[in-house]
Amino acid sequence: MRDDSGFAEDVWLLPGSDVRMYGIPFTNRSTIIRLKSGGLWVHSPGVPTDGLFEAVDALGPVEYLIAPNKIHSLGIEPWKTRYPKAAVWLSPEFNKRHPTIKGDGIIGTDAPIPWQDEIDFHIFKGSSFLDEVIFFHKASRSLLVTDLIQKHDPEVQSWFWWCVKKLVGVLGKEGGTARDLRKTFRDKSAARQSRDQIMSWDFDNLIICHGQCLRGGAKASVQDAFAWLGPTASPA
Ligand SMILES: [Fe+2]
Numbered sequence: 001m002r003d004d005s006g007f008a009e010d011v012w013l014l015p016g017s018d019v020r021m022y023g024i025p026f027t028n029r030s031t032i033i034r035l036k037s038g039g040l041w042v043h044s045p046g047v048p049t050d051g052l053f054e055a056v057d058a059l060g061p062v063e064y065l066i067a068p069n070k071i072h073s074l075g076i077e078p079w080k081t082r083y084p085k086a087a088v089w090l091s092p093e094f095n096k097r098h099p100t101i102k103g104d105g106i107i108g109t110d111a112p113i114p115w116q117d118e119i120d121f122h123i124f125k126g127s128s129f130l131d132e133v134i135f136f137h138k139a140s141r142s143l144l145v146t147d148l149i150q151k152h153d154p155e156v157q158s159w160f161w162w163c164v165k166k167l168v169g170v171l172g173k174e175g176g177t178a179r180d181l182r183k184t185f186r187d188k189s190a191a192r193q194s195r196d197q198i199m200s201w202d203f204d205n206l207i208i209c210h211g212q213c214l215r216g217g218a219k220a221s222v223q224d225a226f227a228w229l230g231p232t233a234s235p236a
Contacts, residue, residue, distance in 0.1 A: 016046030039063030
């Protein structure tokens with residue numbers, strides 16, 4: 001498989017087709033985690049590319065398709081068509097934006113989450129726009145973030161997009177939450193609580209959909225990415 005596919009044991013990164021949001025070009029990726037059952041948990045399935053499904057099939061049967069926020073929707077239906085037995089789990093507000101895409105479960109309701117023993121989750125609060133679910137794969141100590149943290153690769157940007165992404169705050173290792181997205185967090189107190197919940201997890205790696213992932217040392221980087229929320233709560 002392409003990209004730095006073998007990110008950790010039982011964790012693979014899948015490069016997807018580039019996407020545009022509000023005209024801004026983004027690289028995009030999905031992540032596959034093999035659960036103890038042998039089944040595959042697919043985070044943010046993207047638009048299928050040539051040979052993608054064959055590569056996935058070599059890893060095991062697809063058990064779950066995860067829509068981590070209401071924006072990342074493009075791959076859900078083609079993956080469900082290819083893997084009809086896979087259970088689709090949607091972010092809390094996904095169906096408000098995509099009422100015709102049916103899920104088998106909504107994350108954050110009372111429904112038991114079948115993979116939670118291996119992959120914990122938290123719905124990041126405080127935004128009037130984004131309903132992002134953050135995940136923590138315990139075995140690989142990896143945090144999975146979709147849009148809330150972006151670190152676009154400076155080496156592949158045109159001069160123009162390098163400048164735009166620098167100004168927006170999503171370029172390279174200093175990247176974090178885009179400045180326009182920060183403005184949607186009207187409830188900063190709720191966002192700080194979410195940030196603190198995430199920081200309480202024992203992660204060391206960061207997997208993101210847009211930009212460069214981090215192997216090791218991710219906690220300090222995530223802390224920096226949320227600096228706009230102010231200091232972390234002091235331990236009691
Ligand atoms: Fe995105």
